[in-house]
Amino acid sequence: MKADYIRNTTKMVVLKDLVTNKTRSFIMVFVGSYDYLTRSRNMGRNSYLYREPDYDGMVLYYAINGTFINGWRYSNGKLVGYISPSYNEQGESSVQTRGYQDCHDVYTTEYRQDCHDEYELVGGDMETGLIYDIVKYCDYIPYTTSYQDCHYVEDSTSDNDDDDNWWNNPYPPGGAGNETYPVKPGSNNTPKAKKIFRNSNMTEANWKVLEKMLDKILADCMGEALYNGLASFLNGQTLTIQFSNGSDGLFSGNGSTAGITLGSQMESNQLFHEMMHAYRAYQETLSSYKGSNMNGEIEAWYAQYLYTSRLPEYPGSKWEKRDNTDPRRIAIKNLTNIVDHKGNIRSGKSVGELELEIANRVVPTFHENYYPADKYPFDYDRPGLENFTNLKKLTINC
Numbered sequence: 001m002k003a004d005y006i007r008n009t010t011k012m013v014v015l016k017d018l019v020t021n022k023t024r025s026f027i028m029v030f031v032g033s034y035d036y037l038t039r040s041r042n043m044g045r046n047s048y049l050y051r052e053p054d055y056d057g058m059v060l061y062y063a064i065n066g067t068f069i070n071g072w073r074y075s076n077g078k079l080v081g082y083i084s085p086s087y088n089e090q091g092e093s094s095v096q097t098r099g100y101q102d103c104h105d106v107y108t109t110e111y112r113q114d115c116h117d118e119y120e121l122v123g124g125d126m127e128t129g130l131i132y133d134i135v136k137y138c139d140y141i142p143y144t145t146s147y148q149d150c151h152y153v154e155d156s157t158s159d160n161d162d163d164d165n166w167w168n169n170p171y172p173p174g175g176a177g178n179e180t181y182p183v184k185p186g187s188n189n190t191p192k193a194k195k196i197f198r199n200s201n202m203t204e205a206n207w208k209v210l211e212k213m214l215d216k217i218l219a220d221c222m223g224e225a226l227y228n229g230l231a232s233f234l235n236g237q238t239l240t241i242q243f244s245n246g247s248d249g250l251f252s253g254n255g256s257t258a259g260i261t262l263g264s265q266m267e268s269n270q271l272f273h274e275m276m277h278a279y280r281a282y283q284e285t286l287s288s289y290k291g292s293n294m295n296g297e298i299e300a301w302y303a304q305y306l307y308t309s310r311l312p313e314y315p316g317s318k319w320e321k322r323d324n325t326d327p328r329r330i331a332i333k334n335l336t337n338i339v340d341h342k343g344n345i346r347s348g349k350s351v352g353e354l355e356l357e358i359a360n361r362v363v364p365t366f367h368e369n370y371y372p373a374d375k376y377p378f379d380y381d382r383p384g385l386e387n388f389t390n391l392k393k394l395t396i397n398c
């Protein structure tokens with residue numbers, strides 16, 4: 001009776017976080033694709049800890065009260081999509097602002113420690129009978145988390161307020177300079193962060209985290225050039241910086257502020273990526289930036305890959321894993337066969353090969369995966385190596 005197996009699977013999951021001691025419960029629903037349901041007899045085996053290697057369909061998470069939390073789409077065992085609960089609400093909240101915000105979801109795999117108690121027979125005595133011990137068992141459980149990578153795109157054509165139009169200024173207004181946020185001598189423990197960023201409400205602990213991220217970025221030759229290059233474009237002004245409660249990454253410029261928002265996962269490679277966008281934005285006009293969004297993403301992703309893969313913790317890490325599983329990251333990584341880490345063609349390869357690879361593989365892969373062609377146009381007037389000009393500048397001394 002094959003039809004008996006055509007069903008979805010619902011599981012209630014109870015997680016205990018050892019760090020916070022809090023218990024979190026939710027419901028997960030596996031909605032297999034029709035093909036998967038007709039061919040698989042193992043639908044019921046899928047669980048929070050385990051996915052059948054050929055799982056095809058959706059995994060949806062709901063709060064106990066029934067509210068949809070989020071979901072993931074699998075195709076033949078591979079994670080291919082994120083299902084967001086609040087896409088429309090996010091869209092509405094940015095309606096009053098000029099321009100629009102381009103967001104794409106990025107997912108990562110993280111691990112949480114999941115523990116449970118078991119009673120284990122350890123012996124017995126005459127009076128009490130059996131003796132049990134409570135034994136704690138813990139597992140590291142991978143879970144997917146997502147953040148949105150967003151770019152605020154200002155629409156300068158409908159913007160008459162010069163002060164609000166940072167795209168037409170060489171540097172964004174609102175830079176705090178040294179008057180609004182004077183640095184008291186001897187009190188600045190995070191000089192690198194405060195040189196290019198401002199946030200009057202940020203905690204000292206977060207400033208230190210940011211400083212550490214920049215130390216990490218500065219330890220990389222290309223990262224050092226990126227920091228110094230951005231500081232030089234800013235010319236004493238600052239970008240706003242903040243950490244969000246979620247895991248969003250955002251580079252924005254909306255007139256009164258230009259800045260970066262980072263996710264609470266606090267990863268330097270995300271900061272690096274957003275700094276690449278900021279660096280590029282200072283060298284483009286609004287229309288050239290918007291018209292080459294995809295070109296900018298390819299370079300930012302490529303440089304981010306180079307940066308991340310050079311970190312000592314990279315081998316065997318979740319970052320290495322995502323470079324080998326996310327179709328966009330695979331396409332980006334493959335470019336290293338044609339382009340080197342300084343933005344030059346490798347010997348034995350040609351610009352023609354690079355152009356074909358970008359046009360036939362990289363661009364379609366991104367356009368099919370959260371970077372829709374209407375919002376992320378690829379500017380074909382920037383062929384081949386022209387897509388790596390910032391990388392080339394940033395690595396000239398590396």
Ligand SMILES: [Zn+2]
Pocket residue numbers: 149273277297300
């Ligand atoms: Zn980006």
